[in-house]
Amino acid sequence: MNISKAAQATGLTAKTIRYYESLKLISPAHRLENGYRDYNESHLRELSFISHARELGFTLKECSDLLGLYNDNGRKSADVKSLALKKIADVEDKISQLQVIRESLQKLTECCHGDDMPDCPIIDRLAKGKDSTSA
Structure with a gap:
């Protein structure tokens, strides 16, 4: 099947499939006489496998x-x-990092009046740098 049909069958884009092939994540597609790629069921299984793994957050290396x-x-x-x-473990680390970010943003928004005035403590603290959210 051509790349468009493979993309439709797997929910990936043709560009993504070409990219995965260029990284040698999937076995190279057979080329037809006209130069078009010809994907088979084995390719579809590999592409679906990668797609599902990516949905779970696995990197391309993983x-x-x-x-x-x-x-x-x-x-x-x-x-x-x-x-x-x-x-x-990686996901748990990210969750912890996101919780810290959320807490910092909550502190920032609590300092802002959110009115029509130009003064904004959020902007001021962001301009001061990294340690500005620990107030």
Whole structure:
């Protein structure tokens, strides 16, 4: 199938599919006589796998590692679980960082009157730099 049909079948864009192929995340598509790419069911499985992994927050490098395990019949499920547990730890770190950001923004908005006047403590504190939200 051509790249448009592969994109439609996987929910990815043709540009994304070309990009994944250029990174060698997926096996290269067979080229037809006219030079067009020809994708098969194996490509669709790989693309869907990557798409689902990306939805869960895995990086392209992590997707490559997972795809290697997916294609390895001798894989150990412990290796897959290890990657998933590392991703959970990464997500928990991001959640903590986002909570700090939220708290800082809440402090900033509490200082602002939100009226029609040009004076704005949010702008003032942002202009002062990193430590300005600890007031």
